[in-house]
Amino acid sequence: MEFCDECGSMMKTDDGVWVCDNCGYTKPRDDAKEAAMTTTQGQEETEIIDVSDAENRGLPTTEVHCSECGNDEAYWYMQQIRSADESETRFFVCTECEHRWREDDH
Incomplete structure (x- = not known):
């Protein structure tokens, strides 16, 4: 452009x-x-984020209920998974059992 x-x-x-x-x-x-x-061709692919060492990567935590183990704390991060004109999606990873979910899953 x-x-x-x-x-x-x-x-x-x-x-x-x-x-x-x-x-x-x-x-x-x-x-x-x-x-x-930079072109927009080929930008449909999403990046896979490894959160297995979330604590060591310095991800922030928040108070949210895990439906798997009942823990009330999770790491969170934002990721663009739809087109650029749509808002990012917030993902959670339980600090106890490492269960993963999106904000709109609950």
Whole structure:
């Protein structure tokens, strides 16, 4: 994605140049710079987080009831599991039995 140097609007490509639809500014495309740009392709994969050593990783704890063992404390972390325009999901890991659940599971 490229932004206009004149007005800041998002630019589009047209026959080897970047063109601003808002103000008409144009500039040549730079293949090396474009190759380094981050794209959204392939970002559907979710990262797997190993929480087996949650205490050693410094995860925060909160007071929440574990349905498996009845403990009232769990580690928690946030993770983006849906598209970027949706809020993150909070996950819990019981400090006693290591049972795992999402905030919306209860």
